[in-house]
Amino acid sequence: MSGGTSRERILGRVRRALADVPREERPEDHPVVRDYLRVHGERSPAETLDLLAGNLADYRALVHRVDAAGLPALLARLLAERGAHRVLAPAGLPRGWLRDARVDVLSDTPALTARELDVVDSVVTGCALAIAETGTLVLDAGPGQGRRALTLVPDHHLCVVRTADQVVDSVPQALERLAPVAARPLTWVSGPSATSDIELDRVEGVHGPRTLEVLLVAGDPRPV
Amino acid sequence: MSRDGSDVPRGGGATYLGMPAFPRAADFPRAADTATRDGRLRANLRHATHTIRAKRARAVAELDDWARLREAGAAIKDRTLRHLDHHLVRLEEAVTRAGGTVHWAADAAEANRIVTDLVRATGEREVVKVKSMATQEIGLNEALAESGIRAYETDLAELIVQLGDDLPSHILVPAIHRDRGEIRDIFRDRMASWGRPAPEGLTDRPAELAEAARQHLREKFLRAKVGVSGANFMVAETGTLVVVESEGNGRMCLTLPETLISVVGIEKTVPTWRDLEVFLQLLPRSSTAERMNPYTSMWTGTTDGDGPRVFHLVLLDNGRTDTLADQVGRQALRCIRCSACLNVCPVYERAGGHAYGSPYPGPIGAILTPQLRGLASPLEESLPYASSLCGACFEVCPVAIDIPEVLVHLRERVAEGGEVTVRGTRTVIRPAKRHATERAAMRAARWAFDHPDALRRGQRILSRTRRLQPRRLPGPGRAWTDSRELPAVPAESFRDWWARTRGGTS
Incomplete structure (x- = not known):
């Protein structure tokens, strides 16, 4: 802790600046009307899933749909097509998911260095939830997701979404569901890395994974 | 240091001062x-x-409740500002509880001193930076340079600006004044002196330029021990900081270094976690015109085994x-x-x-x-x-x-x-x-309107001499007519015309 006097000086300036705020007003008194929508539009679960897939694809994620039983074969095919040899599996990723893949499966225990991560071909993870209206995946460092660097340094990220219970409609629903894990490091991912810095035109692929593949899995893939 | 220049330098000799951070244009x-x-x-x-304006309109039109979100966003910010002292203290408690250290900086010089001392204490001589308005405002890179610490900007546009020895010209897209050809030239000519050179035969295709930036910066990310960032939001309730970005350079700087230092204006506070549901809808659609930006990072203090082990938050006043x-x-x-x-x-x-x-x-x-x-x-x-x-x-x-x-x-x-x-x-x-001339003119007008005879005499003199009058004002009024036509004085004033014709009836 430094600048103890600056702390008091700044807080004192704030209080003097707010001399017009009535003394009896409490922090929550100023009205905030939350009449905005919790969900935009009415959709069946199937339509929500279509919206998620459409929005993910709109921002250049590659979207695949599969049932739980077909997941290992699909992962094996996607990794083979990519030519991936060294594939990272975070702690807690169901072991069966990669049983068909003819790759070296790396674990993050003990933790890999950034340079070791840099020579990984692909990383396979689950997620905490996915937001249909924005085409967003949220990772919360839970089981099967790992620490943040794992989905950042490798150039190819395969992310498995359980459609039965991990898809929400909207940003407000997502934040509500994430509130209990707010203290964990969270990463929201909407499509592969991109930039608008050159003439304000979007270009995919800068520092994060340049290829993002999303596997929307029906049924419960955990016991696989 | 170009404090006296009447022109803002572009493409050479751009220098910053601690405060003001920008070389001052005369006006x-x-x-x-x-x-x-x-x-x-x-x-x-x-x-x-024009490109982004049209995209934004489409992104906003997707949400029927945009006007209500906007009102809620304004109301949450007002609610926060009206009790900012309360929320700052809560934020400090939450960040400290989560393993972070909070510093308070009354002005740019103090913030720069705090960050410089923190970097020095790590023994490192270089830092990687996430694009941050607050650190530009305080001129942090220049302050670090004076202490022999090199700050690498890692946002693509900031990289273009830094390599080009230039100044940012837009909040979101600091190199908006550069087109792809200029960017290619800057990369080709300047990358080698900052690290990995640009690839041979680099063209001006945006995807190739982005690839060149990826290769140039990767080495810096992998060896970085200290990261410096700002933040888009700080949640007082939970102590969570939020950085919204596109490229992944932010994630690199927030995740790979051992020490993270975030310099954030005190007004970036929001009271509750739930308040993010408004701003994470408003911000991406308003800025890059996307439903959601590619990457958003949220962190609360430090987490064992994930990301920086040391986190410092510098709360910045500097005129706020x-x-x-x-x-x-x-x-x-x-x-x-x-x-x-x-x-x-x-x-x-x-x-x-x-x-x-x-x-x-x-x-x-x-x-x-x-x-x-x-x-x-x-x-x-x-x-x-x-x-x-x-x-x-x-x-x-x-x-x-x-x-x-x-x-x-x-x-x-x-x-x-x-x-x-x-x-x-x-x-x-x-x-x-x-503004003395303007005020003098206003005082003269007030006097004239209070004295009808003098006004009439003045109007008649102006009418009779109208062929002699210049199209531009002389002396202090000249600037006003730089971009305006001086209105032509009519041959007869309205009041004389009315007195002569009774409004055209006689």
Whole structure:
């Protein structure tokens, strides 16, 4: 802790600046009307899933749909097509998911260095939830997701979404569901890395994974 | 140090001072005069602002409740600002509880000193940076350089600006004034002296330019021990910081280093976790015109085995409390730095960002800079006039900042003087010098309208001499006619015409 006097000086300036705020007003008194929508539009679960897939694809994620039983074969095919040899599996990723893949499966225990991560071909993870209206995946460092660097340094990220219970409609629903894990490091991912810095035109692929593949899995893939 | 230059340097010799962080233009009209003559700059700006403007309109139209989200965003910011002391103390407690260390910086010099000392304590001589308006505002890179610490900008546009020895000209897209050909040239000529050179035969295709940046920066990310960032939001309730970005350079800087130092303006606080549900809808659609930006990072203090082991948060005042003291002007502190107001502004589109003489260009800069710095020089005094008051900025602002209202309020302060707060102390400022002619003209007009005979005599003299009158005013009035036609004086005044004809009936 430094600048103890600056702390008091700044807080004192704030209080003097707010001399017009009535003394009896409490922090929550100023009205905030939350009449905005919790969900935009009415959709069946199937339509929500279509919206998620459409929005993910709109921002250049590659979207695949599969049932739980077909997941290992699909992962094996996607990794083979990519030519991936060294594939990272975070702690807690169901072991069966990669049983068909003819790759070296790396674990993050003990933790890999950034340079070791840099020579990984692909990383396979689950997620905490996915937001249909924005085409967003949220990772919360839970089981099967790992620490943040794992989905950042490798150039190819395969992310498995359980459609039965991990898809929400909207940003407000997502934040509500994430509130209990707010203290964990969270990463929201909407499509592969991109930039608008050159003439304000979007270009995919800068520092994060340049290829993002999303596997929307029906049924419960955990016991696989 | 170019404090005296009447022109904002582009492409060479750009230097910053601790405060002000930007080399000062003499004033906005003079700087804009140079920029508006630069055909390439105007073409680049026009293309970029029109592209993003149309995209934003589509992204916003997708949400039926945009107006209600906007009202909620404004209300949450107002609620926060009205009890900012309370929320800052809560934030400090939450961050500290989560393993972070909180520092308070009253001004730019103090913030720079804190960050420099923290970096020195790690023994490192270089840092990687996430794009941050606050660190530009305080001139952190230059302060670090004076202590022998090299700061690497890692956002693509910031990289273009840094390699080109240039200045940022847009909040979201700091290199908006550069087109792809210029960017290719900068990469080809300059990358080698900062690290990995540009690939042979680099073309101006955006995807290739992005690839060159990826390769150039990867080595820096992998070896970085200290990261420096700002933040888009700080949640007082949980102590969570939020950084919204596109490229992944932010994630690199926030995740790979051992030490993370975040410099954040005190007004970036929101009270509760739930409040993010409003801003994470408003910000991406207003800034990059996306449903959601590619990456958003949220972290709370430190986490064992994930990301930096040491986290420092530097809370920055640097004129924010002075702004807060102005009951009309304080709404500028709602700003979430989306840059929608720049992209719709007819003045920004023509003058470009450098003319505003600060990291905050465009309409928001025209109200933020004079308040953060005070009406300290002709530059700040000229900024409230850098607008046609068309109101397009207010219309697109996702937190409903009535920029025209604040502009007019600040113009009154410039022309009439009055009470302001400077570094926490209330003072009365005198009217700005250059408005003396305007005030004299207004006083003369008031006297003339109070004395009808004198007015009549004056009007007749003007009518009789009208063929001798110049098209431009002489002396101090000359600037006014630089961009305006002097109205022609009629052969006969209305009152003489009325007295002669009774309104045309006789």
